[in-house]
Amino acid sequence: MTGFGVRAAAELIFTGATCGSLGVQVVLRRLAFFTETLGHVAFLGIVAATIVGSDIKLGAAVAAAGAVALSGRGRIASGQPGRQSGILVSGALALGVVLISSRQGFSKDLTAALVGSPLTVTTGDIVVAGIVAACVVAVLAAVHKELLLAAFDPHVTQAFGYPARLIDTGLLSLLAVTVVTAAPAIGATLPLALLVGPSATALLWTRRVVPATVLGGLLAAGSAAAGLVLSLHYRLAASAASAILCGALFLLTLAAVRLGHLMAVFTRRQAAGPI
Amino acid sequence: MTAVDRAIIEAVVLGTVGGLISVQIVLRRLPFFTLAMTHATFPGVVLAAIAGINLYAGGGLFGVLIVLGILALSRRREQDTTTAIGVMLSAGFALGVVLLSAQSGFSKDLSAYTVGQIFTVGDSDLVAVAVVGVLVVALLGVAGRQLTFRAFDPGGYAAAGYRPTVIDIALLLTVEAVIVVAVPAVGAILAVTILVAPAATARLWTHRIPAITAVAVLTGSTGGLIGVLVSNSYDVAAGGAITVVTGALFTLSLAVTTARRARVSRRRSGSRGSVPPLPDRHRGTRRDVPPALPCIGHMSEKRKLLSIRRDR
Numbered sequence: 001m002t003g004f005g006v007r008a009a010a011e012l013i014f015t016g017a018t019c020g021s022l023g024v025q026v027v028l029r030r031l032a033f034f035t036e037t038l039g040h041v042a043f044l045g046i047v048a049a050t051i052v053g054s055d056i057k058l059g060a061a062v063a064a065a066g067a068v069a070l071s072g073r074g075r076i077a078s079g080q081p082g083r084q085s086g087i088l089v090s091g092a093l094a095l096g097v098v099l100i101s102s103r104q105g106f107s108k109d110l111t112a113a114l115v116g117s118p119l120t121v122t123t124g125d126i127v128v129a130g131i132v133a134a135c136v137v138a139v140l141a142a143v144h145k146e147l148l149l150a151a152f153d154p155h156v157t158q159a160f161g162y163p164a165r166l167i168d169t170g171l172l173s174l175l176a177v178t179v180v181t182a183a184p185a186i187g188a189t190l191p192l193a194l195l196v197g198p199s200a201t202a203l204l205w206t207r208r209v210v211p212a213t214v215l216g217g218l219l220a221a222g223s224a225a226a227g228l229v230l231s232l233h234y235r236l237a238a239s240a241a242s243a244i245l246c247g248a249l250f251l252l253t254l255a256a257v258r259l260g261h262l263m264a265v266f267t268r269r270q271a272a273g274p275i
Numbered sequence: 276m277t278a279v280d281r282a283i284i285e286a287v288v289l290g291t292v293g294g295l296i297s298v299q300i301v302l303r304r305l306p307f308f309t310l311a312m313t314h315a316t317f318p319g320v321v322l323a324a325i326a327g328i329n330l331y332a333g334g335g336l337f338g339v340l341i342v343l344g345i346l347a348l349s350r351r352r353e354q355d356t357t358t359a360i361g362v363m364l365s366a367g368f369a370l371g372v373v374l375l376s377a378q379s380g381f382s383k384d385l386s387a388y389t390v391g392q393i394f395t396v397g398d399s400d401l402v403a404v405a406v407v408g409v410l411v412v413a414l415l416g417v418a419g420r421q422l423t424f425r426a427f428d429p430g431g432y433a434a435a436g437y438r439p440t441v442i443d444i445a446l447l448l449t450v451e452a453v454i455v456v457a458v459p460a461v462g463a464i465l466a467v468t469i470l471v472a473p474a475a476t477a478r479l480w481t482h483r484i485p486a487i488t489a490v491a492v493l494t495g496s497t498g499g500l501i502g503v504l505v506s507n508s509y510d511v512a513a514g515g516a517i518t519v520v521t522g523a524l525f526t527l528s529l530a531v532t533t534a535r536r537a538r539v540s541r542r543r544s545g546s547r548g549s550v551p552p553l554p555d556r557h558r559g560t561r562r563d564v565p566p567a568l569p570c571i572g573h574m575s576e577k578r579k580l581l582s583i584r585r586d587r
Contacts, residue, residue: 032361033307087475089310090468091522094515097390097465101512110386115372189464193365200358237376240369247366 005232007126008118008185012224012242014129015182016194018136020220022178023199024213025140025171028151034172035192037089038179041067043188044096046113051099056113057128060183063092064176068169116187116239118228125184132181139174140213147171148209186239194220197246201253223249279507282393285401285460286499286517290469292408294495295415296453297474298488299446302426306471307357308345309450311364313470315341316454317463318371320388325374331403335455341367342447368464391462391514393503400459407456414449418442423484461514468518469495476525479532494524 026035042060049059067088100110140147150157150167157164175195182191199216206212227242300309316338323333345363375385415422425432425442433439450470457466477490502517 027358030357032357036310036361036364087468087472087522087525090465090471090518091526094465094468094518094522097515098511098519101390101515102510110390114385114389115369189368190365192361193369196358196361197366200362235377236373240372240376243369244366244373247362247369250362251366 004119005228007121007123008238009225009228011121011126011129011185012118012228012238013221014126014133015185016198016220016222016224016242017217018129018133018178019182019191019194020198020202021140021213021217022136022174023195023197023220024203024209024216025147025151026175026195027199027203028209029171031172031175032192032196033089035175035179035195036189037092038064038067038176039188039191040089040093040096042176042179042183043113044092044099046183046188047096047100047109050109050113051103056184057125057180060180060188061177064180065173068172068176112187114187114189115237116183116185116190118185118238121184129181129185132177136174136178137217139170143167143170144210186242190239190243193243193246194224197243197250198223201250204250204253204257219249220246278394279503281396281398281401282503282507282513283500285393285396285404286503286513287496288401288404288408289457289460290473290495290497290499290517290521291492292404292411292453292495293457293469294473294491294493295408295411295488296450297470297472297495298477298484298491299415299422299426300450300470301474301478302423302484303446305450306467307360309454309470310467311345311360311367312338312342312447312451313454313463313466314364315345315367316451316458317388318367318374320455320458320463321371321374324388325378330458331455334458335451338451338454339448342451371463387462388458389462389464390512391458391460391465393460393506393513393517396459400456404456404460407452410452411449414445418445422446461517465514465518468521469498472518472521472525473498476528479525479528494521498524 026032041063045059045061045063046056047059048063049056052059096113097110100113103109146157146162146167149160149162150164150171154164157167178195179188179191182194186194198219199212201219202212202215205215223245224242227240227245228238230236230245231238231241300306316334319337319341320330320334322337323330326333341363345360371388372385375388421432421437421442424435425437425439429439453470454463454466457469461469473491473495474487476494477487480490481487498521499517502520503513505511505520506513506516
C-alpha cells in the first residue's frame with residue numbers, strides 16, 4: 001500500500017471508531033434523522049467554504065453549529081422529526097447544490113462534498129480525526145452514567161439534579177463535531193451509515209451499552225478498512241463501499257437474529273408437543 | 276417546443292402532482308420515510324442506466340423492493356423504525372454511488388442522478404409525469420376520503436372494516452411513482468422537497484384539507500415555475516433552484532404565520548401587558564393534527580391487540 005493508501009486507512013479507521021462508538025447514543029436516542037439533517041447542513045457549509053476558498057472543515061463546523069443551535073432547543077431529542085427539519089434537510093442540500101452549480105465544471109466538487117474523497121486527505125485531517133476520536137472516547141467514558149440516564153429517562157435525570165439540557169446539547173455538539181470531522185473522508189451524506197449501521201448491529205448482538213459501544217467502534221473501523229481495501233482492489237468509491245458494508249452488516253445480523261427467533265419458537269413448539 | 280418550454284411544463288406539472296400527494300405525506304407524518312424512499316430509488320436508477328433499461332422501470336422496481344424491506348424491518352416492535360430507515364437510507368445511497376463509481380468518469384453522471392437535469396427532459400418524460408399525475412388524481416378521487424380517515428383515526432379505520440395494509444401499500448406505491456418521475460427533473464435526493472414542502476407550507480395557512488390541497492398545488496407549481504426561470508436566467512442548477520424556491524416559500528410562510536400568531540396572542544393578552552401568558556400546555560395536541568404514527572403499515576390493529584394481550 002502506498003502513502004496515500006496508508007493515509008486513507010488511518011483517516012477511515014479513526015473516523016470509523018469515532019462514529020461507531022458514538023453511534024450507540026444515536027441509536028438509543030433515535031437521532032438518525034437529526035444526523036442526516038446535520039450532514040446536509042454541513043454539506044452547505046462545505047460548499048460555501050469551497051467557494052470562498054477557506055478550509056472546508058471550518059465551513060462545515062460553522063453550519064453544523066448553527067443547526068445544533070436551531071434544533072437543540074426544540075424537541076429534537078424526542079425522536080419525532082418535525083416538518084421544519086424535513087424542510088431543513090432538503091433545503092440545505094438544495095441551497096448547496098445551487099451554490100456549487102454557479103461554478104464552472106461543478107460535478108467534481110459536488111461529488112467530493114457529497115461522498116468525500118478519503119484518498120486525498122491531508123496529514124492535518126488525520127491529526128484532527130485522531131484527536132476527535134480520542135475526545136469522543138474520553139467523553140463517552142467520563143459521563144457514561146449521565147448519558148445513559150438521560151437517554152432512557154429525561155425526567156429522572158432532571159429530578160436527580162443533573163443538567164439535562166446541557167447533556168442533550170453536549171451530545172448533539174459531539175455528534176456535530178463527529179460529522180464535520182468525517183466530512184473530508186466520507187462526505188456529507190454517508191456519516192449516517194457509519195454512525196447507525198455498526199452500532200445498531202452491536203445492539204442486536206448485546207443489549208449492554210458498554211460492550212455495544214466498544215463493539216460498535218470496532219465494527220465501524222473494520223468496515224471502513226474493509227471498504228478501503230475493496231475500493232483499492234475493484235476501483236470503487238471508498239467511502240461508499242465502507243457505508244455499504246456497514247448497512248450490509250446490520251441487515252445480515254438482523255436476518256440472523258430473526259432466524260434465531262423463528263428457530264427458538266419452532267423448537268419450543270416441538271418440545272411442547274401436541275396439546 | 277424548446278428545451279426551456281419543456282422544462283417549464285415538466286416543472287409545473289411535477290409541482291402540481293407533488294403538491295397533491297404531499298398532503299397525504301404530511302398528514303401521515305412520512306417526511307423521513309419519503310427521504311428514505313428517494314435515496315433508495317437512486318441505486319435503482321443507476322442500475323437501470325448501467326444496464327440500459329428504462330430508468331422509470333428500474334428505479335420504480337428497486338424503490339418498491341426497498342419500501343417492502345423497510346416495512347418488513349419495522350414490523351417488529353423491538354427494532355426501532357428510525358434506525359431501520361436510517362440504515363436503509365444511507366446504505367441505499369452508498370450503493371448507488373458505488374455502482375456509479377464502477378464506471379469511469381462518474382462524477383458527471385452522479386450529479387445528473389442526484390440533482391437532476393430538467394433542461395434535457397424529452398417528450399417521453401413529459402408523458403410519464405402526466406400519466407403519474409392522472410394516477411395520483413385517480414387515487415385521491417377514489418380513496419381520498421379513506422386516506423384521510425386512515426390518517427386521523429387508524430383504530431377506527433380498521434374497526435370500520437377497511438384494510439389498512441391495502442391502502443398503505445397503494446399510497447406508498449403512488450408516492451414511489453411520483454419519486455421516479457421526479458428523478459430526471461430534480462434528481463433523487465432533492466425530490467423529497469417537492470413531496471413535502473407544498474403541503475407543509477399549506478398547513479401553516481389553513482387547517483381544512485380541501486384548502487390545504489389547493490394551496491399545496493399552488494405552492495408546488497409556483498415553486499417549479501419560478502425555479503426554472505431563475506435557473507435559466509442565472510445559470511444555476513435547475514433541480515437545486517426549484518427546491519430552493521419551494522423551500523423558500525415554506526420559510527416565508529413560516530415567518531409570516533409565526534409573526535401573525537405572535538401579534539394575535541399579544542393583542543389577546545392585550546391591555547394587561549404585565550401578566551405573562553399562561554404556558555400553552557396543549558401545544559401539538561390540537562384536534563386537527565393526526566396522531567403520531569410510528570410507521571406506516573407498522574402492524575395491523577389485530578396483531579397489535581394480540582401482542583398487548585401477550586405482554587400481560
